Amino acid sequence: MTPAPTAALPGAAVPDQPTCASDAGSWCAEFYRVTNSDFLARSADTIVSTTFNVTLIVVVCVVARFLIHRAINRIVDGATNSRISRLLGRAPRLRSGSQVAVTPRRAQRARTIGSVLRSISSVVILTVGAIMVLAEFGVALAPILASAGIVGVAVGFGAQNLVRDFLSGMFMLLEDQYGVGDIIDVGEASGVVEAVGLRITTLRALNGTVWYVRNGEILRVGNMSQGYAVAIIDVPLGHTADVPAATELAERTATARIAEEDLADVVLEPPKVLGVDRLGPEGVTLRLTIKVKPGEQFSVQRAVNAAIADALEEANVPRPLLVPTADFRPSAS
The missing domain is CATH 2.30.30.60 (SH3 type barrels.)
Structure with a gap:
């Protein structure tokens, strides 16, 4: 007689399912119950551990990027608000003792450097995170890093001008x-x-x-605008002019002009008379210099030049002679 088939014992593995599927409460059993896939069930522990590790790496990278960007933003805000300078005792002061406000130039420089630092930190964190994720999946990193190095060298040769521009901009x-x-x-x-x-x-x-x-x-x-600027005033005179008297007149006129309301706030020091700067066939040239605020040298120079020209004309100071050229033709009067 043919023996009757024995009933499967409770909890025993079914022949067409993986052995680990009979372990109640295991990831293998749960994956097999949900997917009914032998491959996924056998790989359940690896999938769970890899997913956990990858998730942990991503979370750590996101948190690290957020914290680093926040620290950089706080440093930039402190630099633009002069808070760090006050803490270090390096904030420039006026003669009255009050601190100078942060200039737009300094604020822009701080924001630009902060933007560069944020970009660099993001690239470094994302690169490290990608390498760690690939390692979790068992990818061989040595060939990838070698290929990346070769590509980097090739890109470096092709974009060396771009790299030089960026490095020069950073140093500037x-x-x-x-x-x-x-x-x-x-x-x-x-x-x-x-x-x-x-x-x-x-x-x-x-x-x-x-x-x-x-x-x-x-x-x-x-x-021409760093710290202070210098307005240069050249006064042309004729050879027959009384140079000492004209020099005194030019200095007096320049001093009176810069004391007026429109120039008083931009001039830093009284005018300095350097004396005769040039002697040529057409006449003599006197030179005066005035120390002014950055960027104000041209407006001061034009205003003082006009005032000195009017004063010399009123005093009948001889002016330089006109030197004829080859194309010069006197009028018929």
């Missing part, structure tokens, strides 16, 4: 070579700085032309 910002509102000369272009970026500096020339200068191409910078 850190060293405070110039800022928005400064009048600078960078060789091929000169004018008022309208924007300072990590790659491009924007200048507006006197005639309104906007120049976009790559930071990596700037070899030298002449800043």
Whole structure:
């Protein structure tokens, strides 16, 4: 007689299911009950542990990025509000003892550097997090890192000008070579700085032309607005003029002009008479200098020049002779 089939014992594994599925309360049993998949059930422990680790890495990266960005923002806000400078005792002071307000130039420099630091921190955190996630999935990182190094070298050679512009822009910002509102000369272009970026500096020339200068191409910078400026006034005289008397008249007129309301607030020191600066066939040139606030040298120079010219004309001081040129033809009068 054929023996009767024995009934399956309670809790025993069914022949077509993985052995671990019979372990009540295990991840294998839960995955098999939900998906009815042998592969997912056998890999249940790995899937759960990997998912937990990946989630933990992502959370840590997000929290680290948030905390670092918050710290950078607090530092930038402190720099723009002069809070850090007051704590360090480095805030500049006026003669009266009050602290100088933070300039827009310093605020822009702080915000630009803060933006760069935030970008760098984000790239570093995301790169480290991606590498750790790939390691959790068992991906071989050595070939990837080697390939990334080769690609980085190739990109570095192709974008070396771009890298140079960025590095030059960083150093210009850190060293405070110039800022928005400064009048600078960078060789091929000169004018008022309208924007300072990590790659491009924007200048507006006197005639309104906007120049976009790559930071990596700037070899030298002449800043006419850093700290203070000097207005240079050249006074042309004829050879027959009484130079001492004309010098005294020019100094007196310049002193009176800068004491007026429209110039008194921008002039820092009384005019200095340097004396005869040039002697030529057309006449003699006197030179005066006036120390003024940054960017105000041209307006002061024009105003004092006009005042001295009127004073010399009223005093009948001889003016330089007109030197004829090859194309000069006197009038028939």
